[in-house]
Amino acid sequence: NAGVTQTPKFRVLKTGQSMTLLCAQDMNHEYMYWYRQDPGMGLRLIHYSVGEGTTAKGEVPDGYNVSRLKKQNFLLGLESAAPSQTSVYFCASSLYGGVYGYTFGSGTRLTVV
Amino acid sequence: AQKITQTQPGMFVQEKEAVTLDCTYDTSDQSYGLFWYKQPSSGEMIFLIYQGSYDEQNATEGRYSLNFQKARKSATLVISASQLGDSAMYFCAMREDFGNEKLTFGTGTRLTIIP
Numbered sequence: 520n521a522g523v524t525q526t527p528k529f530r531v532l533k534t535g536q537s538m539t540l541l542c543a544q545d546m547n548h549e550y551m552y553w554y555r556q557d558p559g560m561g562l563r564l565i566h567y568s569v570g571e572g573t574t575a576k577g578e579v580p581d582g583y584n585v586s587r588l589k590k591q592n593f594l595l596g597l598e599s600a601a602p603s604q605t606s607v608y609f610c611a612s613s614l615y616g617g618v619y620g621y622t623f624g625s626g627t628r629l630t631v632v
Numbered sequence: 633a634q635k636i637t638q639t640q641p642g643m644f645v646q647e648k649e650a651v652t653l654d655c656t657y658d659t660s661d662q663s664y665g666l667f668w669y670k671q672p673s674s675g676e677m678i679f680l681i682y683q684g685s686y687d688e689q690n691a692t693e694g695r696y697s698l699n700f701q702k703a704r705k706s707a708t709l710v711i712s713a714s715q716l717g718d719s720a721m722y723f724c725a726m727r728e729d730f731g732n733e734k735l736t737f738g739t740g741t742r743l744t745i746i747p
Contacts (some may be wrong), residue, residue: 554737560739561737561740564735565727569691611677626676
């Protein structure tokens, strides 16, 4: 089925470890986003991309890096995980936003101990 | 300042009654879009309804309608004839900054439908 696929779905990291979350979309969308969701705070934008090879910072970018080497993939990296990065991470993509809407992945639950 | 404000952290509504979920927003852009999403306990984000800032008619999608009051910067979601399956978190979101299409979310309202 067409859509946004996030891997992995669950992960437990030790403080200081690194990892990469992968987001893949097969809808030829230009825009891709990484959000984190914490209790009582809704979804907050970490980084986003408006096209292949471009990335930009969102609301809460510290401690994360991203890359968009291929149009269909958007990678979120944690170089040195901290307990404050325990969260649910959502990837989303859109064609042009607006009436076309946004497609979300199913989320990655990350726990940093 | 919050760009999206949802003042109802939780609501309990009797099954088959209508539900009204409040959302106010803050923007200086003339062109923007407003979205409502549903997040059930399974965690996925489900798109419900969209309203563009230049749309003259209130948006409707089946049992969902959006009461758009532009001057008050309000975008209320109305669910008619509520069902048990409507129990979920509901998020209001706004797209501004035309060109990068970022979505800003409110903190959500947890809706519980009582049988």
